[in-house]
Amino acid sequence: MEFAKKGMRVELNRRKFMAGATAMSLVPSVGRAATAPPTLEAKPGRVRLITAEFGDYPETEIWGFGGGVPGPMIRARQGDVLQRRLVNNLPQPTSVHWHGLRVPNAMDGVPGMTQDAVAQGGEFLYELPLKDAGTYWYHSHNQSTEQVARGLYGVLIVDEEQPPEVDHDVTIVLDDWRLSKKAQITDDFGAMHDWTHAGRMGNYIHAHLAPQISTVEQNQRLRLRFVNVATDRIMSVSLNGVAGKIVARDGMPLETLETPEVMVFGPAERADLIVDVTAAVGETVQLVIHERDTGYLLEEIEVTGQHAKTPRGPVPRLPGNPIERLTDLKAARSVPLNMEGGAMGGLRQGKYKGRVMSPQELVREGQIWTFNGEVGLPEAPLITAQRGETIRIPMQNNTVFPHAMHLHGTHFQEVLPDGTFGPLKDTILMDARETREIAFVADNPGDWLLHCHMLSHQAAGMKTWLRVT
Ligand SMILES: [Cu+2]
Known part of the structure; x- marks a missing residue:
């Protein structure tokens, strides 16, 4: 109690001092600071994109939210109102589309339709009531063939009020980069051959894990959130060393859980999996990407111990989101x-x-x-x-x-x-x-x-x- 009193007294003294000094200007600015929405800054940056296993490459110049790729992971709770102040420090106008969120129209981020593109040096306040839990993402919706290819995207996770119990919750961003020999993004964004065929295909497919876990234990339960952020590439992936189910697609919980051997993600598609590690100690959990008739390893996680003697039992369904499902098409x-x-x-x-x-x-x-x-x-x-x-x-x-x-x-x-x-x-x-x-x-x-x-x-x-x- 004595300590608390002391603390209070200090606080009082401090307030008094400030009030005496610059009361008029301080009060409103303190008020603003308490409610100021976090900034989401779009700006150029440099990242180590090509991992060391491929050789000694320089950093890649990108455009990213927060100057990184992916941009900052945004995580909030279902029912919250998410606020982000977009600040544009790119050499082009931009905007943010909150992909998969059921937002008010003015927050949808489509220049020329729901807002003006945010000019260089400008800003825009996004306010998003989060109706649905799940795995979503955000990305530039202006000159997106260039801006998304340069890295302007990030993952947005809306947590359920009671998320299922897992040992690791890992986001896996699948991306496709077209890089020069010096590991720089090639600027052939409007190439007509790409536009008239299957789109801009990269030469470096990458899986970004967040958090970047390198070890798991047998019989641990993982929630894996896949997001295909590639501009054009369809990603076909499979997992070795785990058993489980797809529990959500495009953010929305599935009523019937799925167990495909190969998961196919078109650009922007997502899925949440709940899986248990089945690989033995010393083996690995593997993420494999399939291209035509071949498959190759995208990521590997070592199994370093045994978490439990047996797996946890059936994979639960996620709690539903407050969205109406179709019942019939009689009046459609x-x-x-x-x-x-x-x-x-x-x-x-x-x-x-x-x-x-x-x-x-x-x-x-x-x-x-x-x-x-x-x-x-x-x-x-x-x-x-x-x-x-x-x-x-x-x-x-x-x-x-x-x-x-x-x-x-x-x-x-x-x-x-x-x-x-x-x-x-x-x-x-x-x-x-x-x-x-x-x-x-x-x-x-x-x-x-x-x-x-x-x-x-x-x-x-x-x-x-x-x-x-
Ligand atoms: Cu198309």
């Missing part, structure tokens, strides 16, 4: 989306800048992908939905390339051939020539993008938008 309105374009005969013609152009003209414009015959963002929305209306979009991919279709503002569900609904997703990877249908309740008012998250395709025309009134 259907608006088809026909996807055309790209190299190898996918493009017949396309409406661009108000007139229909031939493939040759469009290639000259650097615009080569169409939705319903239009290249780039059309003036009118694909759909104007009443709030609460159920919308279904059958999407027909009439191109010879896969596309990762991303809807802003809400999650959707796939309408499966048997009439049931797939898991809640914000991005769906469509194979070449494939037809898939998505449906959702349009309950978030505003203007929302629907686009290919292969950022080269997006830049070359694959985007449209929806209005929810």
Whole structure:
């Protein structure tokens, strides 16, 4: 008690002193300091990207949030309001899209649609009510073929009120870099061959683990959060030395847990796994990436001991998020989306800048992908939905390339051939020539993008938008 009293007295004295000195200016500034939102600064930086095993390479110049890659991990609790003051110290305007979060429209970070791009030296305050727990990410949504390729992204984790019990919670960011021999990002961002084919493919695929754990123990339980942040590359990965389930996709808890041997992530897709270490002491847990017919090791974690004699038992389901799942499509309105374009005969013609152009003209414009015959963002929305209306979009991919279709503002569900609904997703990877249908309740008012998250395709025309009134 004596100590506490002493402390109080000191505090009182100090307050008195300050009040006497500069009371008028101090009071408001103290008030601001207590509530000032944290800064998220976009700026150039240098990182050690290529690990020592590949040889002695210099650091890579990147653009990153906080000057690093990935940007700072943002972690908050479900129900909180997340605030970040974006400060732009890049040589280009920028913005932040909070991928997968159901945010108010003005916070969606799409320049020209929900806000102006933040100029060099400018700032923008993002305020995000966190409705849903799960694994999300944030990234630049301005000149994103360049800005995301240079490193402007980070992971955003919203913790459940009662997260499942695990021994390690590890985020695995899968990235794809196109680097020169001196380990620098090549600046061929608008290369037409990339834009008309499968996009900008890198030559250095990397898995960034956070925290960077190097050892685990047998029968330890791990939560692994995969995020594919690559601009264009589809990542097919598998794990050796663990057994478990996928418990969430694109942030949203699964009702039916999944156990695929190989996990395929289109750009922007995510999954949460809960797994137990099965590898014996002295062995390793391995993350393998599959490319065509070969696989190679991306990351390896040593098993250094035995945590328990047996695994923990069944993997639990995550608690659900407060989002409505579809029950039926009786009153749904259907608006088809026909996807055309790209190299190898996918493009017949396309409406661009108000007139229909031939493939040759469009290639000259650097615009080569169409939705319903239009290249780039059309003036009118694909759909104007009443709030609460159920919308279904059958999407027909009439191109010879896969596309990762991303809807802003809400999650959707796939309408499966048997009439049931797939898991809640914000991005769906469509194979070449494939037809898939998505449906959702349009309950978030505003203007929302629907686009290919292969950022080269997006830049070359694959985007449209929806209005929810
Ligand atoms: Cu695409």
